[in-house]
Structures are given as C-alpha cells and as structure tokens.
Amino acid sequence: MEPLVVLDNVNKHFGELHVLKEISTTVGRGEVVVVIGPSGSGKSTLCRAINRLETIDNGTITIDGKQLPSEGAELAKLRADVGMVFQSFNLFAHKTVLENVTLGPIKVRRKSRQEAEKRAMELLERVGVANQAKKMPAQLSGGQQQRVAIARALAMDPKLMLFDEPTSALDPEMINEVLDVITGLAKDGMTMIVVTHEMGFARKVADRLLFMADGRIVEDATPTDFFDHPASDRAKDFLSKILTH
Amino acid sequence: MEVILDNLPLYLRGFGMTLYLLGLTVLFALPLGALVAALRISPVPSLRVVAAVYTEWLRNTPLTLVFFFIAFVLPRIGARLDYEIGAVVALTLYTAPFFAEAIRSGVNAVPVGQAEAARSIGLTFGQTLGNVILPQALRGVVPPLINVTIALTKNTSVATGFFVFTLVSTGQRLANQNGDQVIPILLGVAFFYLVITIPLGQFADRLEERVVVNR
Numbered sequence: 127m128e129p130l131v132v133l134d135n136v137n138k139h140f141g142e143l144h145v146l147k148e149i150s151t152t153v154g155r156g157e158v159v160v161v162i163g164p165s166g167s168g169k170s171t172l173c174r175a176i177n178r179l180e181t182i183d184n185g186t187i188t189i190d191g192k193q194l195p196s197e198g199a200e201l202a203k204l205r206a207d208v209g210m211v212f213q214s215f216n217l218f219a220h221k222t223v224l225e226n227v228t229l230g231p232i233k234v235r236r237k238s239r240q241e242a243e244k245r246a247m248e249l250l251e252r253v254g255v256a257n258q259a260k261k262m263p264a265q266l267s268g269g270q271q272q273r274v275a276i277a278r279a280l281a282m283d284p285k286l287m288l289f290d291e292p293t294s295a296l297d298p299e300m301i302n303e304v305l306d307v308i309t310g311l312a313k314d315g316m317t318m319i320v321v322t323h324e325m326g327f328a329r330k331v332a333d334r335l336l337f338m339a340d341g342r343i344v345e346d347a348t349p350t351d352f353f354d355h356p357a358s359d360r361a362k363d364f365l366s367k368i369l370t371h
Numbered sequence: 372m373e374v375i376l377d378n379l380p381l382y383l384r385g386f387g388m389t390l391y392l393l394g395l396t397v398l399f400a401l402p403l404g405a406l407v408a409a410l411r412i413s414p415v416p417s418l419r420v421v422a423a424v425y426t427e428w429l430r431n432t433p434l435t436l437v438f439f440f441i442a443f444v445l446p447r448i449g450a451r452l453d454y455e456i457g458a459v460v461a462l463t464l465y466t467a468p469f470f471a472e473a474i475r476s477g478v479n480a481v482p483v484g485q486a487e488a489a490r491s492i493g494l495t496f497g498q499t500l501g502n503v504i505l506p507q508a509l510r511g512v513v514p515p516l517i518n519v520t521i522a523l524t525k526n527t528s529v530a531t532g533f534f535v536f537t538l539v540s541t542g543q544r545l546a547n548q549n550g551d552q553v554i555p556i557l558l559g560v561a562f563f564y565l566v567i568t569i570p571l572g573q574f575a576d577r578l579e580e581r582v583v584v585n586r
C-alpha cells in the first residue's frame with residue numbers, strides 16, 4: 127500500500143511527562159486506522175501532532191511525502207489537506223452552518239462563494255443536515271453539530287481525516303448518526319485515523335488497530351486479531367475492563 | 372442657572388477642550404492598546420514581557436505622576452511639548468494599557484477550540500485572528516472599551532493642573548468670579564461631563580444586552 131502518513135521515532139514531552147515514546151507507524155492511502163487505549167495514553171496528542179496542533183520534540187512526521195513544516199504559510203497549506211474532527215465539535219460559533227463549511231474553501235482554496243456554497247450544500251446533504259444550513263451552531267443538537275464539523279473538514283477535499291473521539295461528547299442516541307457518517311467515508315476510501323472508545327465501530331471499520339498505552343504503540347494488529355487474541359497484558363487488561371460493562 | 376447660560380461660551384470652551392483631549396487620546400490609545408494586547412498574546416516571550424511590564428507599570432501609577440513626567444521631566448531632557456499635546460501623550464500612555472487589558476480579556480474569552488478548528492482547516496494566523504477570533508472577541512470587548520473611555524473622560528480633568536483649559540478650568544474660573552454661585556457652576560460642569568458619559572454608558576449597556584441575546 128502506498129504510504130500517506132509516516133511517523134518515524136516521534137517523541138513528545140509535556141514538561142517532565144513523556145507522552146509520546148518513539149512512535150513509528152505508517153498509514154497507507156485509503157487505510158482506516160483506529161487508535162484505542164486507556165485515558166492519558168497519548169491518543170489525542172498523537173492525532174494533534176499529525177496536524178501539528180502540538181509540536182513534537184524529535185522524530186519526523188511525513189504526509190504525502192512532505193515533512194511537516196514548522197510554521198507559517200507552508201504549514202497552513204498542509205493543514206488544509208488534513209481534516210480534523212474534534213471531540214467538542216468546535217464549530218465557529220458566530221457563523222451559520224453553511225458559513226462554517228464555506229469559510230475554508232473561500233479563504234484557503236480561493237473558491238468563489240457560489241461554488242463553495244454549492245459544494246457545501248452537497249456535503250451537508252451527505253451528512254444529513256442540509257435543512258439546518260441557515261442556523262447557528264448553538265441551535266443544533268450535538269450529533270448535528272458533529273456532522274457539520276465533518277462536512278466542514280470534507281469541504282477542503284482533504285487527503286486524510288483525523289477524528290479525536292468524535293462521539294465522546296454525544297448523548298447515546300446521537301452516537302450512531304455520527305458513526306454512520308464516518309463508516310460511509312471509510313467505504314468511500316477516505317484515509318482516516320480515528321481515536322475512539324466505540325469498540326463495535328472499531329471492529330467494523332478498522333483496517334488496522336493501534337493500541338496505545340503510556341505513550342507507546344503497544345499493539346498494531348487487525349481488529350479481529352486484536353479483539354480475539356490480544357498479545358500484551360496491557361491490552362488484555364484494557365479489554366477486560368471495557369468488555370465487562 | 373443663569374450663571375451657566377451667561378457663561379455658555381466659557382463652558383463650551385472647556386467642553387471643547389475636554390472633547391479634544393478625549394478624541395485624540397482614543398484615536399492614539401486604541402491602536403496602541405491593540406498593539407500591546409497583540410504583544411501580550413504573541414508567541415514571542417520577550418515581546419510578552421515588554422507588554423506586561425508596560426501594562427502593569429502604567430496601570431499602577433497615578434495619572435498625575437504620568438502628567439508630571441511628561442510636563443516636567445521630558446523638557447529637562449530636551450523634549451518640549453505643547454501643553455495640550457503633552458496632555459494627550461500622558462493620557463494616551465496611561466489609557467492604552469487599560470484598552471489592552473479589555474481587548475486581551477475579550478480574546479481570551481474565545482475558547483481555544485475555535486482557533487484550533489480555524490488552523491486545522493488551513494487558515495493562517497492572520498486569517499484565524501481576523502475571521503474567527505476577533506469577530507467573537509469584539510462582542511465582548513466593546514462594552515469594557517467604552518467603560519475605559521468613560522473613565523478617560525473623567526481623567527481628562529487631570530490636565531487642568533497642567534495648564535490645559537478643560538471643563539474643570541471653566542468651573543474654577545467661574546467659581547472664583549462668582550463666589551456665591553459655586554453650586555450651580557459646578558453642577559453645570561458636571562452636566563457637560565454627563566453629556567459625554569451617559570450616552571456612552573447607555574451604548575455599552577445596549578451592546579451588553581445584545582451579546583447576551585446572541586449567545
């Protein structure tokens with residue numbers, strides 16, 4: 127498989143705390159990688175480092191053959207190609223749903239407003255919230271907001287989508303509507319890295335599963351292998367805890 | 372009452388000077404305050420320190436002392452300023468940190484997730500500030516900026532002690548000439564201050580209500 131994201135020996139500290147320890151992995155084009163692990167194991171930090179919302183101490187992160195630039199216009203350009211969906215949605219509070227989706231295409235991709243709006247409506251249709259286009263984010267349910275956030279990221283035609291616990295802030299009855307959208311993207315061949323606690327979803331969509339603990343990738347396996355034959359004690363322990371309730 | 376109407380030109384002279392000091396000071400202190408606020412949130416530590424020292428120093432110094440410095444110390448080292456310009460300089464140096472703090476608190480009130488989302492769709496630092504952060508910060512920032520302006524309106528009176536003819540000078544001169552009518556004279560002075568400050572305060576209140584509704 128052609129590599130799209132390559133992490134090589136990445137380290138990251140927060141002060142004394144060593145949160146990413148010698149992380150090396152490759153995500154191929156079209157691959158869906160799900161990251162799981164206990165709280166504080168560094169999953170969010172990993173996701174954010176790939177988009178350089180977090181700096182790294184050493185090692186390299188390469189996306190589509192280009193190493194992450196440190197700052198400035200080059201970095202902005204690279205970020206435009208990487209979609210990010212946050213646990214807390216982070217829709218622009220002062221803009222309508224439609225404006226949330228068109229801002230990037232207009233300002234970054236230099237599309238005309240008309241063109242950007244046409245594409246935005248298609249994407250809002252696809253995630254099932256086209257009828258909310260004129261509303262403000264605060265008027266939408268959490269599930270609807272998260273689907274808008276996905277449309278906002280897709281509007282940039284990203285090469286890669288990062289999801290950091292996209293359903294953790296949602297009421298249970300809204301989780302599936304968001305997971306369904308993500309599953310649809312996976313079927314369409316989008317390259318994705320998804321941090322999640324939804325094990326059923328992980329088993330269903332993941333091509334590969336990374337299990338993180340204490341800042342390390344402890345297991346790198348297919349979902350079937352991981353869930354049926356976890357190799358490490360850490361993974362067995364983790365699975366026993368989440369599968370008992 | 373009569374003493375006010377009879378001396379209306381003198382009142383208007385003081386009022387005009389007060390407005391002049393207020394207008395020019397806002398004109399200079401607002402951009403200076405915005406610059407100081409930008410420095411204070413900038414990623415460069417040394418710039419943050421410079422801005423913080425300036426802000427804390429000026430905010431904790433009596434305005435009169437700032438005036439003394441401009442009026443008596445600057446000429447000693449060869450910089451002679453016209454009294455009115457000196458007053459504007461003193462008021463600007465003193466007021467800018469208050470503007471800066473109002474702007475900074477407004478920017479800080481915008482959740483970090485907003486900036487992260489903006490950066491993650493590829494907006495540059497400037498675009499993020501201009502399209503996402505400042506529009507959200509502004510709603511909360513205007514009322515405190517107006518409150519600083521109201522305080523500034525009253526602070527212009529300090530220039531009276533430094534040879535600038537303000538509304539308070541009007542009151543002093545008239546009170547000296549008409550010792551029996553001090554109370555109406557001073558009420559007249561107060562009235563002209565209120566002509567500036569009350570509309571400003573109401574404007575701030577109105578904006579504050581709108582912000583509450585918008586949330």
Ligand SMILES: Nc1ncnc2c1ncn2[C@@H]1O[C@H](COP(=O)(O)OP(=O)(O)OP(=O)(O)O)[C@@H](O)[C@H]1O
Nearest residue numbers: 140141143145163164165166167168169170171172
């Ligand atoms: N900005 C920060 N400053 C200091 N420490 C941080 C910061 N962000 C995260 N950490 C710490 O780094 C470690 C890894 O955090 P991270 O958020 O990546 O974990 P996570 O695996 O995403 O956990 P969760 O499942 O709870 O989201 C944690 O111990 C956390 O407390």
Ligand SMILES: [Mg+2]
Nearest residue numbers: 169170171291
């Ligand atoms: Mg996390």
